Amino acid sequence: MTTADRGGSSDAPAPRQHAGALLAAGVVESLSRDGDSGDADPGTDAVLEDFVAFTRLVRNAGVPVTTDRVAAYLQALRLSDLRSEVATYWAGRLTLCGDPDDVVRYDHAFAAWFSADPRDQRMGRPAPPKPRISTMAALTEPPPGSGTGDEDEETPELRVAASGEEILRDRDIAELSIGEREHLKQLLALLRPAPPKRRARRRRAARRGEPDPRRTLRAALANGGEITDLRRRARRKRPRxxxxxxxxxxSMSPYADTLLRFAHVVTRRTPTAVETFTLGTRLTRVTRELRQRDPERALADAGRAIPDWSGGTRLGEVLRAFLDRWGQRGVARRAVVVVFSDGWERGGADLLGEQSARLRRLAHRVVWVNPHAGKSGYEPVQGGIAAALPHVDRLLAGHSLTTLAELLEVLRDA
Structure with a gap:
């Protein structure tokens, strides 16, 4: 098959065996007809139901497939040559994917659905992983006076390979399978965040610091009025x-569940010093839900409290609502504020820049976590992130467990 048959792009997967039941000649002709005739073809309904089931698999893979996208996908199938797997692939990729990160998840779902094994088509199994190459290193050196290598000698070997947990720590959260996400939940529960500290007004006894007149005089009175030791005091430390x-x-839905679990871990460490809000088309406070001990129950209650999950984004307006209702009244004052967002803004970027500057004047530190910042070649050129970046102290990548652990270190040192 030539490049022109693939639609002029080399991104399409290598041709695989198409689902034979879907591409029978008579059914294809019935699907390509106009819907003007009054007689309904049962073959057409069967094929449409199968393709609609494929869109559900794509949605389960993490692609935000809406009803409008499904309708556009079916219309594209009617105008495509279903005998060509490449045409079927591009019909779904151009209508179901709305973000560059959706392409990888769509490719996995397409490979699982249109495979040769019918069980894989129905169960939606992911493509088999590529074999990993293990580096072999000699454990001991041959003793002196041994053979020069012409003899076949058994040399002990040490198989060096990264463990599954180490590989999972650096994997992009959006690319994880269901089993890997379950393992990631266990790794998140093992995190031990250290909250940032601030100096309190109250003082405590210390070996170094300013002199403590009261304790010094009390010690002198107990010693017959003679000052033998100068007592000192220092400011107490409290969680910031x-x-x-x-x-x-x-656009953030592949990461939202993991980020909420991360917020639950941070909240459980210092429940009275952590506030959590969700941003979308509106502002939602989920601090009370995340203070529960059970993470599954906390996430379920938080999900029910969020009305705009996987919706649009109005960062400027929502950030202004947060500052007017919560931040200006003390929540953001001298606090470490962490914004988890990719910076996509449907509204005006100028409003987001103004509210980011306002937030910077109130907060002690402002950290922006963008999952795309950890990818090679990323440039903060989106309107939202470009407007907010001048008012941010640190820009981090929160796309993996390793980067989330790095964020905990930044919070501890704030």
């Missing part, structure tokens, strides 16, 4: 407030 603002819009 941490505010987590998590974007739950459609």
């Amino acid at each position: 407030r941490v505010v987590l603002l998590i974007d739950v819009s459609g």
Whole structure:
């Protein structure tokens, strides 16, 4: 098959055996007809139901497939040559994928559905993983006086390969399978965040610091009025407030569940010093839900409290609502504010820049976590992130467990 048959692009997967039941000649002709005739073809309904089931698999893979996209997908199938797997592939990719990150998940779903094994088509199994190459290293050196290598000698070997947990720590959260996400939940529960500290007004006894007149005089009175030791005091340390603002819009949906679990881990460490809000088309406070001990129950209650999950994004307006209702009244004052968002803004970027500057004047530190910042070749050129970046202290990548652990270190040192 030539490049022209693939639609002029080399991104399409290598041709695989198409689902034979879907591409029978008579059924294809019935699907390609106009819907003007009054007689309904049962073959057409069967094929349409099968393709609609494929869109459900794509949605389960993490692609935000809406009803409008499904309708556009079916219309594209009617105008395509279903005998060609490449045409079927591009009909779904151009209508069901709305973000560059959706392409990888769509490719996995397409490979699982249109495979040669019918069980894989129905169960939606992912493509088999590529074999990993293990590096072999000699454990011991041959003793002196041994053979020069012409003799076949058994040399002990050490198989060096990264463990599954180490590989999972650096994997992009959006590319994880269902089993890997379950393992990631266990790794998140093992995190031990250290909250940032601030100096309190109260003082405590210390070996170094300013002199403590009261304790010095009391010690002198107990010693007959003679000052033998100068007592000292220092400021107490208290946890500094941490505010987590998590974007739950459609473009952040592959990361939203993991970020909420991360927020639950941080909240459980210091429940009274952490506030969590979700950003989308509206502002939602989920601090009370995340203070529960059970993570599954906390996530379920938080999901029911969020009305705009996988919706649009109005960062400027929602950030202004947060500052007017919560931040200006003390939640953001001298706090470490962490914004989890990719920076996509449907509204005006100028409003987001103004509210980011306002937030910077209130907060102690502002950290922006963008999952795309950890990918090679990323440039913060989107309107939203470009407007907010001048008012941000740190820009981090929160796309993996390793980068989330790095964020905990930044919070500890704030």
